[in-house]
Amino acid sequence: MESVMREAVEAPSVAEVPAGPTRVNGSPTITLSHLPKREPVEVKFQDLNYTVSLGFRKGQKKIIHDVNGRFCPSQLIAIMGPSGAGKSTLLDILSGYRLTGVSGDVMVNGRPRNLDRFRRMSCYIQQDDRLHALLTVQENMSLAARLKLGSIPRTEHQPIIDEILNTLGLKHHSETRTGRLSGGQKKRLSIALELINNPLLMFLDEPTTGLDSSSTSQCVNLLKLLAMQGRTIVCTIHQPSASLFDQFDHVYVLARGRCLYQGATKQIVPYLATIGVPCPLFHNPADFVIELACGEHGEDKIDMLVAGTENGKSSRWFENHNEVVVERRKSEARRLSVELLPNMLEMAELNTALQDVTTMRQVGVLLNRGYIKIKRDQTMTHMRLLVNVIVGVLLGILFWQSGDEGSRVLDNWNLLFAILVHHMMTTMMLTVLTFPTEMQILRKEHFNRWYSLKSYYMSINILELPISVICCTAFTIIVYLMSAQPLEWVRFGVFLGISILVVLVAQTFGLLVGAVFSVVNGTFLAPTLSVPMMMFAGFGVSLRDMPAYLKWGTYVSYLRYGLEGYVGSIYGRNRTTLGCTSSMEFHYCHYKYPTKFLTEIANMDGNMYNVDLIVLAGILVLLRLVAYPVLRWKLFAMR
Numbered sequence: 001m002e003s004v005m006r007e008a009v010e011a012p013s014v015a016e017v018p019a020g021p022t023r024v025n026g027s028p029t030i031t032l033s034h035l036p037k038r039e040p041v042e043v044k045f046q047d048l049n050y051t052v053s054l055g056f057r058k059g060q061k062k063i064i065h066d067v068n069g070r071f072c073p074s075q076l077i078a079i080m081g082p083s084g085a086g087k088s089t090l091l092d093i094l095s096g097y098r099l100t101g102v103s104g105d106v107m108v109n110g111r112p113r114n115l116d117r118f119r120r121m122s123c124y125i126q127q128d129d130r131l132h133a134l135l136t137v138q139e140n141m142s143l144a145a146r147l148k149l150g151s152i153p154r155t156e157h158q159p160i161i162d163e164i165l166n167t168l169g170l171k172h173h174s175e176t177r178t179g180r181l182s183g184g185q186k187k188r189l190s191i192a193l194e195l196i197n198n199p200l201l202m203f204l205d206e207p208t209t210g211l212d213s214s215s216t217s218q219c220v221n222l223l224k225l226l227a228m229q230g231r232t233i234v235c236t237i238h239q240p241s242a243s244l245f246d247q248f249d250h251v252y253v254l255a256r257g258r259c260l261y262q263g264a265t266k267q268i269v270p271y272l273a274t275i276g277v278p279c280p281l282f283h284n285p286a287d288f289v290i291e292l293a294c295g296e297h298g299e300d301k302i303d304m305l306v307a308g309t310e311n312g313k314s315s316r317w318f319e320n321h322n323e324v325v326v327e328r329r330k331s332e333a334r335r336l337s338v339e340l341l342p343n344m345l346e347m348a349e350l351n352t353a354l355q356d357v358t359t360m361r362q363v364g365v366l367l368n369r370g371y372i373k374i375k376r377d378q379t380m381t382h383m384r385l386l387v388n389v390i391v392g393v394l395l396g397i398l399f400w401q402s403g404d405e406g407s408r409v410l411d412n413w414n415l416l417f418a419i420l421v422h423h424m425m426t427t428m429m430l431t432v433l434t435f436p437t438e439m440q441i442l443r444k445e446h447f448n449r450w451y452s453l454k455s456y457y458m459s460i461n462i463l464e465l466p467i468s469v470i471c472c473t474a475f476t477i478i479v480y481l482m483s484a485q486p487l488e489w490v491r492f493g494v495f496l497g498i499s500i501l502v503v504l505v506a507q508t509f510g511l512l513v514g515a516v517f518s519v520v521n522g523t524f525l526a527p528t529l530s531v532p533m534m535m536f537a538g539f540g541v542s543l544r545d546m547p548a549y550l551k552w553g554t555y556v557s558y559l560r561y562g563l564e565g566y567v568g569s570i571y572g573r574n575r576t577t578l579g580c581t582s583s584m585e586f587h588y589c590h591y592k593y594p595t596k597f598l599t600e601i602a603n604m605d606g607n608m609y610n611v612d613l614i615v616l617a618g619i620l621v622l623l624r625l626v627a628y629p630v631l632r633w634k635l636f637a638m639r
């Protein structure tokens with residue numbers, strides 16, 4: 001193992017990697033020879049602070065306290081510390097994911113970090129695997145390649161994908177759906193997806209959490225291999241075993257937002273001895289340093305360690321040998337990258353776009369991906385269609401032939417409201433429940449520059465349309481025919497148009513709620529906010545009887561326009577007298593004249609449906625325009 005590790009330390013950089021196979025700790029791997037060659041990156045940070053606001057008049061809390069550090073290329077770096085020490089926060093700050101409340105300097109290859117350029121050369125893999133469960137590994141990879149490898153023809157993507165999948169041991173699972181992969185395989189797929197555009201710098205938040213010891217060691221071996229190829233790999237890790245700890249080149253130990261140690265893994269034991277807290281014989285140094293960081297050996301020890309490493313400023317415990325090797329690799333890589341390809345850092349400066357492909361291509365790929373998902377999605381597609389058909393049939397049976405019956409006008413009025421509520425609730429709730437999950441994936445992919453928000457937003461707007469229209473049309477045809485509404489194309493067209501617009505407005509409303517709130521809050525808020533909308537629709541309390549000070553509500557509620565449009569399409573357009581066949585012989589059939597119903601019950605003008613269509617379309621456009629900045633704000637608010 002020693003010899004393998006030495007090989008690892010002296011492995012060639014990204015620019016030098018030969019195309020032949022390499023072995024790391026016995027696991028057969030191949031180098032990622034197809035990937036573009038890039039210059040290694042060193043990250044240095046000075047006096048880094050992070051403060052959060054605890055809320056109105058509750059003051060602030062400092063989480064990261066003036067820490068310093070340096071992460072060199074070709075190294076696998078572990079950020080360690082007890083729970084709550086600030087590991088994930090530090091990773092968020094260094095990766096550029098967290099910006100608000102941060103002060104201090106982050107330098108990249110000796111220059112102040114330019115966030116856009118930095119994002120072009122790095123990636124951040126968060127703890128939870130945010131993957132598209134319905135796509136296979138191969139589909140995930142090829143769609144990611146189409147988004148990320150703008151300069152490489154599509155025909156050349158497969159060798160790159162194969163190479164990465166082979167390296168990560170996922171080739172045999174390429175046809176498996178991501179949702180069915182094991183935890184370790186999902187983690188490796190997350191890494192594989194980001195490797196497609198060969199990031200120079202990889203940040204991983206707890207890549208081994210939830211994995212068994214064998215998967216953990218596979219995962220760390222893989223990261224080691226990627227580091228050997230010249231990348232800078234920084235990951236947080238809880239409490240590694242002694243053998244796993246040895247795999248890391250460099251360790252950064254945090255306790256309560258301060259640095260207790262930073263330097264070579266092998267130097268931690270001598271360091272602890274120098275400070276006066278020697279690691280007991282046969283004790284795992286990783287365990288011991290965590291015990292110290294937790295304060296188990298006394299609070300004073302934490303201060304001693306922070307002072308010993310000058311809160312991360314001291315580079316005394318860096319491995320000199322490593323630095324020589326790294327420097328040699330860096331200069332060699334620089335020389336090769338200038339010869340073979342334009343220097344990636346210079347390219348990053350020239351290229352101002354964050355994404356690698358054009359907006360149109362991004363939209364195309366996202367539509368392709370969305371189409372596959374829609375085809376396979378049991379809830380969003382199959383169940384939705386089924387629910388529409390079943391509810392349509394149920395309502396049809398319940399309100400059988402009520403549409404052309406003068407004695408059942410009030411029943412039909414109830415039916416129109418029931419249809420409206422059905423359209424609103426099914427689409428809105430589905431979006432409220434599913435969009436927060438989608439939002440997690442969006443956040444990851446958008447941060448890692450797969451596509452712009454504009455492309456994403458355009459694609460979801462297009463994708464949602466056919467399925468909404470199909471479900472809505474199926475439902476409308478069933479209910480319309482079973483309840484015997486007037487068989488006139490214009491009336492049916494208006495009825496369907498109103499239904500589709502209500503569905504799309506409700507879906508956009510759900511999108512807004514789903515983007516801003518969690519599933520729990522959204523599930524509570526969306527129906528609760530819909531109640532006033534229903535109140536103001538003019539059902540139950542007629543528009544005429546609405547108090548003057550609440551009249552405004554009737555103009556805001558999209559359901560009012562929906563209901564008015566329905567009533568207009570069914571009873572407006574000078575509809576002739578309705579039949580009263582089922583009323584008993586001597587009963588007076590009051591509402592056989594549609595105008596009576598329009599004036600007495602609905603209090604609506606039966607010829608307003610054109611205005612209703614226009615207003616609903618206007619509300620839809622307005623909400624869609626509002627949803628984009630809201631989504632954008634939400635995407636950046638966390639940072």
Ligand SMILES: Nc1ncnc2c1ncn2[C@@H]1O[C@H](COP(=O)(O)OP(=O)(O)OP(=O)(O)O)[C@@H](O)[C@H]1O
Binds near residue numbers: 085
């Ligand atoms: N917005 C916030 N408001 C208040 N405290 C916060 C906020 N964000 C983070 N913290 C606190 O900052 C500290 C560091 O959190 P962080 O998630 O970075 O810890 P960690 O070392 O990654 O822990 P773990 O290993 O358990 O994931 C914690 O005590 C956490 O409660």
